[in-house]
Amino acid sequence: MQQVPVSLWTLVAGIVVTAISIWIGQNNTLMPVQASLQAPLVDGFFNVMFTIAIALFLVVEGTIVIFLIQFRRRRGDDTDGVRVEGNVPLEIFWTAIPTVIVLCLGIYSVDVFNQMGGFEPAGHPHSAVHVAHKSGTAIAATLSDTSEATVAPTIAPTIGIGASPQTLGKPADLVVDVKGIQYAWIFNYPDSGITSGELHIPVGADVQLNLSAQDVIHSFWVPNFRLKQDALPGIPTELRFVATKPGTYPVVCAELCGGYHGSMRTQVIVHTPEEYDSWRTENQIAQKENLNQVVAVNPADLSTSEFLAPHTHDMGISAATLESVVIGH
Numbered sequence: 001m002q003q004v005p006v007s008l009w010t011l012v013a014g015i016v017v018t019a020i021s022i023w024i025g026q027n028n029t030l031m032p033v034q035a036s037l038q039a040p041l042v043d044g045f046f047n048v049m050f051t052i053a054i055a056l057f058l059v060v061e062g063t064i065v066i067f068l069i070q071f072r073r074r075r076g077d078d079t080d081g082v083r084v085e086g087n088v089p090l091e092i093f094w095t096a097i098p099t100v101i102v103l104c105l106g107i108y109s110v111d112v113f114n115q116m117g118g119f120e121p122a123g124h125p126h127s128a129v130h131v132a133h134k135s136g137t138a139i140a141a142t143l144s145d146t147s148e149a150t151v152a153p154t155i156a157p158t159i160g161i162g163a164s165p166q167t168l169g170k171p172a173d174l175v176v177d178v179k180g181i182q183y184a185w186i187f188n189y190p191d192s193g194i195t196s197g198e199l200h201i202p203v204g205a206d207v208q209l210n211l212s213a214q215d216v217i218h219s220f221w222v223p224n225f226r227l228k229q230d231a232l233p234g235i236p237t238e239l240r241f242v243a244t245k246p247g248t249y250p251v252v253c254a255e256l257c258g259g260y261h262g263s264m265r266t267q268v269i270v271h272t273p274e275e276y277d278s279w280r281t282e283n284q285i286a287q288k289e290n291l292n293q294v295v296a297v298n299p300a301d302l303s304t305s306e307f308l309a310p311h312t313h314d315m316g317i318s319a320a321t322l323e324s325v326v327i328g329h
Contacts, residue, residue, distance in 0.1 A: 017058045025051025035224040035249055035270065037242040038161075041112045042226035048108065052101060116227075117240055120162030160211070160229045160238040172208035172240060174201060180211070180218030180231040182257060183264040194283045199268040202276035203246050209239040219255035222268055228254055243270040 025047050034040060071081075113119065163170065176199065177188040187196045201207050211220055211231040220239060221228040224247075229239040253264035271279060 013062070017055055017062075021051050021055035021058065024054050031226075032224050033245070033247075034226070035243055035245040035247065036222075036226065037164075037244055038116045039224070039226040039244075041115055045108060045112050049105065052105075115164060117162040117164045117167075118160075120168060158210070158236045158238040160240075161227060162238055162240050163206075164240075167206055167240075170206075173205040175208045175210065176201075177210045178212070178220060178231065179214055180220065180253065180257075180264075181214040182216065183253075183260040185218075185220070185251060185253075185264070185266050189280075192280055192284055194280065194287060196283070198266055199251065200276065200279050201243055201268065201270055202273045203243050203270050204273070206242050207240065211237040211239060216257050217255050218253050218257050218264070221252045221254040222249055223252070224249040225268075230255060243268075246270045246272055246275075 028047070028050060030050075031043055031046065034043065163172075175190060177190060178199075179186045179188070184197060185199075187199050188194070189196075199209075209220070209229075211229055213231040213233045215233065217233070218231040219228060220231055225241055225243070227239060227241055229237055231237060248267050248269050251266045251268050253261060255261075257264065
């Protein structure tokens, strides 16, 4: 019986490994539901990396298993193993292949980063939530009106994910100022004066988040959008995106920011345009009704828990939890 050449076995194994890795890499369910224009770009890159990883895993582990079986020590065989010298062509091959893979992935990742808007030379006006500082505590944000509490916009260079090549030079449809504090996110809408503990946006709108941090470094992460951007004290950062699917998605702080880091969560609610207009109108009316109370009281005279108590529902936390956080802080 004629022996099958090793080259033929190698070819067959290569075809099988390629087919398996491509199928698993392109049909995995490891990522959450896509909900932004940027998500398919990131998932495409992830799937390519996962496909390559599966192929390398099958080749390396398959080779180990074959060698364990083929070259195992037989019973009663006490002889020395075959002396094997180095193979220069093989060493060049297994060094060159990973090098080419890494270079290609690097070029691909740069292209994805550029398409997402990471290379935009940003310089945008950043209006800020009015912040009141109390001794020993740096955690307070006030509702603002156009006459008194809104800080004048300032032009500052920013880093982060900006406009994509398709929207470069165009203003965003919606700008939201986002402040990270221990341990919550505060969202301020300069165009309407609304302040909320949740992010509300219309589907299909080009949204620009102006990120900042009150105390330590935080990281604004929406897994369904495949977007994450640090919020840095004293350094403005930006995150610009378009949501494509109505729904409610978690917002997570992805930077260890203190003892209650794990509870620093909120949500982004993607509305239809009609639902968003209704939400904005309702909140403008509600906040105008409470504006007199907010302006009449000096925020510096309030404790942190007293100041944030009206917003605990929006933040998704209880008053007791807020009080424990403040005491621990």
